[in-house]
Amino acid sequence: MNLQDCILTRRSVRKFTQQPVQHETLAQIVSLAAFAPSWNNTQVSRYLVIEDRDELDKIAQIYAPENAEILQSCPILIAQTFIKGRSGFEHDGSFATDRAAGWQYYDCGLAAQTFCLAAHDLGLGTVVMGQFDRKGLEHYLEIPKNQELMALIALGYPDEHPSAPRRQDVQSLLSYAEKRVNVRAKDGINLFIPSGKTTEIFP
Numbered sequence: 001m002n003l004q005d006c007i008l009t010r011r012s013v014r015k016f017t018q019q020p021v022q023h024e025t026l027a028q029i030v031s032l033a034a035f036a037p038s039w040n041n042t043q044v045s046r047y048l049v050i051e052d053r054d055e056l057d058k059i060a061q062i063y064a065p066e067n068a069e070i071l072q073s074c075p076i077l078i079a080q081t082f083i084k085g086r087s088g089f090e091h092d093g094s095f096a097t098d099r100a101a102g103w104q105y106y107d108c109g110l111a112a113q114t115f116c117l118a119a120h121d122l123g124l125g126t127v128v129m130g131q132f133d134r135k136g137l138e139h140y141l142e143i144p145k146n147q148e149l150m151a152l153i154a155l156g157y158p159d160e161h162p163s164a165p166r167r168q169d170v171q172s173l174l175s176y177a178e179k180r181v182n183v184r185a186k187d188g189i190n191l192f193i194p195s196g197k198t199t200e201i202f203p
């Protein structure tokens with residue numbers, strides 16, 4: 001699959017077949033996710049696999065009732081964690097920027113999307129889940145104290161092929177700082193002009 005097709009056709013999958021996922025396939029996905037960019041190449045994201053049916057059902061009922069149907073359907077659940085205090089931190093433990101502890105979440109997002117695209121390329125479906133009892137699940141899964149649970153990712157062979165939810169158009173997403181500066185300079189006032197309109201003013 002070429003990259004554009006992979007990006008465009010990846011969907012959040014919430015219904016899975018019971019076809020097992022081979023550990024070699026999972027290792028391949030993680031090895032690809034490892035190539036996501038990260039703060040100073042700190043690579044803080046980790047992947048804990050839960051594949052025991054009773055455990056998955058327990059997590060569904062007790063720790064993630066909002067996503068219970070997904071967890072009851074998926075053959076594998078990934079608990080994405082990260083090593084705390086590295087991404088976005090100086091060696092002395094202080095924050096490197098005013099984002100404070102935020103860069104470690106950013107890195108996990110990049111790694112998760114790379115994970116999901118790699119899985120999709122191999123014919124697997126995923127959905128990232130943010131709705132769960134983080135503290136309770138960290139305790140239940142015995143996440144080490146130097147790690148934090150970031151997100152859950154359901155993984156398996158898709159039993160549904162949902163269409164893409166609507167996306168915003170480029171005009172509302174993209175703006176050019178230089179054109180805004182030009183408008184300010186021309187008018188001599190601090191005028192905010194949405195990016196879409198700047199092209200009409202400066203064709």
Ligand SMILES: Cc1cc2nc3c(=O)[nH]c(=O)nc-3n(C[C@H](O)[C@H](O)[C@H](O)COP(=O)(O)O)c2cc1C
Pocket residue numbers: 010011012013014067127128129130131164165
């Ligand atoms: C940080 C994050 C948290 C999410 N949490 C959930 C969730 O708890 N349950 C769920 O069904 N989907 C969840 N999703 C999936 C989004 O609903 C989905 O990505 C979005 O609707 C766009 O659809 P698509 O992934 O098919 O393009 C989450 C996605 C992200 C990135």
